[in-house]
Amino acid sequence: IRITGAERGLLLLHSAEGLETSVARNKNGDDIRRVDGTSRSVPEKVISTGLAVCITSTADMAQASSSMKEHDLRSILCVPIRQHGSVRGVIYVDSQEIATEFGAFEQQLLEALAAQSGVALERSLLHREELGERRRLEEENAALRKDGVARPLALAVAMKDVLRRLERVAGADVSLLLTGETGVGKEGLARYAHAMSPRRENKFV
Numbered sequence: 565i566r567i568t569g570a571e572r573g574l575l576l577l578h579s580a581e582g583l584e585t586s587v588a589r590n591k592n593g594d595d596i597r598r599v600d601g602t603s604r605s606v607p608e609k610v611i612s613t614g615l616a617v618c619i620t621s622t623a624d625m626a627q628a629s630s631s632m633k634e635h636d637l638r639s640i641l642c643v644p645i646r647q648h649g650s651v652r653g654v655i656y657v658d659s660q661e662i663a664t665e666f667g668a669f670e671q672q673l674l675e676a677l678a679a680q681s682g683v684a685l686e687r688s689l690l691h692r693e694e695l696g697e698r699r700r701l702e703e704e705n706a707a708l709r710k711d712g713v714a715r716p717l718a719l720a721v722a723m724k725d726v727l728r729r730l731e732r733v734a735g736a737d738v739s740l741l742l743t744g745e746t747g748v749g750k751e752g753l754a755r756y757a758h759a760m761s762p763r764r765e766n767k768f769v
Contacts, residue, residue, distance in 0.1 A: 565591050567677070568641060568670045570657035574599065575681070576607050577645075577653035583607055586653070601635035606642050607654045614651050616643040616675060620665040641666040645678045647686050655681065716752050726753070734760035 565573040575587040583604070588596035606617050619632070620639045632640060637658050645653045655678050657666070718724045733740065734757045742750045758768045 565589060565593075565657060567673045568657050568666055569659075569664055570639070570641070570666075571659040571661060571664065572596070572602075572657065574602065574656045575645075575653065576656055577685075578611055578651065583611065583653075601637070602656065602658065603632045603635075603637065603640055606632070606640055607656050610642045610644050610654045611651050614644050614646070616671055617641070618666050618671050620667070636660055639664050639666050641671060641674060643671065643674045643678045645682045645685065647682050652682060652685060654678075714756075716749060716756055730757055731760065735762060737762075 565571075571591050573589055574585055576583045577586045578584075585599050588599045590596055606619070610617055618641050638660055640656070640658045642654050642656045644651045645655060655674055657674070716723075716727060718727050730740075730753060740754075740757060742753055744750055755768060758764060
């Protein structure tokens with residue numbers, strides 16, 4: 565808004581549901597909660613063609629969409645935001661003021677901003693993916709631990725079957741008898757069963 569002198573600016577991102585408004589502000593810097601009276605056809609055209617659209621009061625108004633005429637918009641400038649060659653979204657500014665006209669200079673400035681926005685959006689996406697993966701690993705780690713007792717590591721099919729059986733019965737009010745040679749992990753299984761049992765708060769004996 566500041567570099568173009570527009571009355572309003574929007575960041576629209578392309579998703580499976582179509583174009584969604586990510587950020588919308590007016591010339592005072594206030595967030596716009598409800599966005600009305602914008603041209604939808606212009607951003608959609610920029611998304612489909614990958615080319616900027618600049619319409620001003622002195623330009624050929626035949627380019628103006630019906631929504632532009634309906635909402636008395638005098639000037640519109642819309643540029644694509646690209647990521648890896650594809651259009652990820654658009655930066656859209658408009659104005660109802662007759663004095664506000666967008667030209668080649670404003671378009672170049674907005675295109676430079678859109679290029680920086682594409683890089684920032686990509687970094688943001690990677691950051692969200694990293695956070696999501698970290699959260700998934702933390703949840704997985706928590707699921708493998710019951711009150712501080714780790715789920716025993718099982719690589720052999722037979723041992724995995726033992727763990728599945730143990731997890732099925734650990735919550736029941738039954739006695740478990742674990743047998744096996746010295747060093748096969750009976751105590752570890754017993755602690756794991758205790759951690760999953762209703763008596764987990766009591767002392768393990």
